Amino acid sequence: MRVKITAILLLLPNLLQAELEPAWFNSGMNNRDITFSPDGSIMLTTITAPRHQSAVIAISQRKGKTWSPLEVVPFSGSYPDIEPAFAPDGQYLYFASKRPKPGREGSDWDLWRVAFTDNQWGRPEHLGDAINTQGNEFYPSLTRSGKLYFTATREDTVGREDIYVAHQVEGKFIHVENVGSPVNSAVDEFNAFIAPDESYLLFGAHRREGEIGGGDIYYSRKTATGFSEPILLPAPVNTDRLDYCPSVANGRLYFTSERFGSADLTTMPGVEKAYQSPGNGFGDIYSVNIDAILPE
Numbered sequence: 001m002r003v004k005i006t007a008i009l010l011l012l013p014n015l016l017q018a019e020l021e022p023a024w025f026n027s028g029m030n031n032r033d034i035t036f037s038p039d040g041s042i043m044l045t046t047i048t049a050p051r052h053q054s055a056v057i058a059i060s061q062r063k064g065k066t067w068s069p070l071e072v073v074p075f076s077g078s079y080p081d082i083e084p085a086f087a088p089d090g091q092y093l094y095f096a097s098k099r100p101k102p103g104r105e106g107s108d109w110d111l112w113r114v115a116f117t118d119n120q121w122g123r124p125e126h127l128g129d130a131i132n133t134q135g136n137e138f139y140p141s142l143t144r145s146g147k148l149y150f151t152a153t154r155e156d157t158v159g160r161e162d163i164y165v166a167h168q169v170e171g172k173f174i175h176v177e178n179v180g181s182p183v184n185s186a187v188d189e190f191n192a193f194i195a196p197d198e199s200y201l202l203f204g205a206h207r208r209e210g211e212i213g214g215g216d217i218y219y220s221r222k223t224a225t226g227f228s229e230p231i232l233l234p235a236p237v238n239t240d241r242l243d244y245c246p247s248v249a250n251g252r253l254y255f256t257s258e259r260f261g262s263a264d265l266t267t268m269p270g271v272e273k274a275y276q277s278p279g280n281g282f283g284d285i286y287s288v289n290i291d292a293i294l295p296e
Helices: 268-275
Strands: 030-036 042-048 055-063 081-086 092-097 110-117 137-142 148-152 162-169 172-178 188-194 200-206 216-223 243-249 252-257 284-289
Touching: 030 081, 030 243, 030 252, 030 284, 042 081, 055 081, 081 137, 092 137, 110 137, 148 188, 162 188, 200 243, 216 243
Parallel strands: 137 188, 188 243
Antiparallel strands: 030 042, 042 055, 081 092, 092 110, 137 148, 148 162, 162 172, 188 200, 200 216, 243 252, 252 284
């Protein structure tokens, strides 16, 4: 599917237009995720180098109808940091990082959080050994009740990467559980966004039966007995390229896609413009009206 490239955000056809200002966000660099503060005034995204050799978390703040230019958030830039996610109450930002771990060695990805109070960032805090193992932990997502959903490569994974949930007691995460079937399978499941009320789960998967291609986004409802059989979201969310990192804010589903945009490749100026702009096959953030895309 070909999409029109705008100056700001790559917008999906036949859906409501995102209210974002020109030239502040998708720029041709590799954006891989997005999160908004609960009041919608702050946005953070990860920008990575090719092959994720380095990664920083960048921030923009909304002032009226405009957004400030992206800046590296104060606690990022010294170590690879990815996948920021605000807690529903906005008091903490969770993220994955390869920064040094307290009391142990290792270069794997762990989950961290940083307090956010009066528009000021605290000191990043490691989530501890109940969450973090010698494998990788990614993509935190929080419920209002304090549960933490995340991706991990642990000893009890069904596939190489599975989705897990941890319960929180007095500010500490305990009792980590594999979400299990039918969400997790023998292939990779990852990048899970949990609705704040835990009513549904959005997640990415690669090589799952029926996928459109390259990695797709799925939807599963929470029922009295667990999560329902996942449903593949239709186009224009999923394409034959990698579509991943779902999150929901402001009544919209945001996600990252490596789809190509239309471009004139018959001249070198056209090639240079196409390869240095959104739609060049690196990650770009798309959005769609959430009510228009989720199954009943």
